[in-house]
Amino acid sequence: MDRGSDRDRLANRIAGEIATSDRPGETISKWRTDFEIAQSELAAELDVSPSVVSDYESGRRDNPGIAVVDRTVTALLAIDQRRGGRHIRQHARVISAGFDNTIVSDLREFSAAVPIDRYFEAIEATKLADGSRETVVGHTVIDSIEAITRLSSEEFYRLYGQSSNRALVFTNVTRGESPLVAMRVVNPTPNAVVLHGIESEDVWERAADLARVDGFALAATTLDLDAMLDRLAEQF
Template identity: 65%
Template sequence: MNSPTGETDGDTPRGQLARRIAGEITLSDDPGATLRKWRTDFGVSQTELADRMDVSSSVVSDYESGRRASPGIGLVSRVVDALLDIDEARGGDRIRQYARVVSAGFDSEIVRDIREYPAARPTRRVYEALDATEVAAGSQDTVNGHTVIDSIEAITSLSSEEFYRLYGQSTDRALVFTEVTRGESPLVALRVVTPTPNAVILHGVSPDDLWTHAPKMARADGFALAVSTAPLEEALDRLRGI
């Protein structure tokens, strides 16, 4: 089927995102956890998803918990369509957000690493990988992925729109800024980007050297803030193993 612009459904942002979600669930070692990750990323309750699929909420719960066998292609397709239909009914914010990055390439001088996890991870695991110290608690205690950004390159080279794209496929993630001396510039830059990440880790700065207003800004915007001075390459290797 073609869209009014002449694109086939698979070429549209919705079609591209649908393929990504379906592929990630189908290929996951824990499809239920991956299904749950995407559902929560879209801000959809089990009941809302079940209603859209015309099944009982226990069916969704059983698949997510692993009490039922891994969902087949048919069910995965129904889940994906339901999530995207719900998003479109709400205004399509998630689809538009993902469209910004679905085909984006990233300069390795700016982005050291960008990953989506197969299922949500406790934020503390990111902290452990980076040997980070939390200086402000956030409203969420899990992340669905991480992006490691060279703060100097990003702030000096990117527009606000390009900076926004670095969130990757999910906003419920950890942003790690390297080459930080005080933390003022990354945190000020984050104020122009909504929604905010779940956690921000500033690498290269200690709690004593952190910008005085940093914890207060993090609390005001609702994200967790941590700092790290661990050897960067070793920390990145551990982070990639999460």
């Protein structure tokens, strides 16, 4: 995979989203926050005062022109690259798979097969059902509402990346009913499903039974999503 072209595609996507937004300042703020960059750090990279960044993001300044947008995107990517490029790689994987970041927030392959119980332990997940398979080799983190309402069955299958031997992590979950029902029409099923942001006792009462029928492990976690992704990047 060409790292340079991945970065270029990501830069074009961010710049295009900012330039076409009705509220470009808010879109800049969204991407800056997503890259975990403080206003002061972005300002230093741009060689402007933090108040300039704040004014653009709040809409107190006129909409930024193309030159400002390009400089801002370049600065965001440069800062992340110096930190190791985690966010660049994360978004590049999603773009390569043909999704936008409102649907998929992380898609990665692990360096080796990971026991499902170890994966659950790393993300502080409570297991609700055992599956018929023992390992995962990657995961995909998905917004449950966006995925279920916007993806076709063929597009849903692409969430598996290189292999269905993975975990699908559903965010924006209320009870877990929709993801579990969606799994009934997906073939093949993943090795594990994680319901993110919900306590285990609040999970739909039939969820575990459906997981057992379809043969995948099921768990729930309330661990902060960024903390979860950081842990997985460090461990796997």
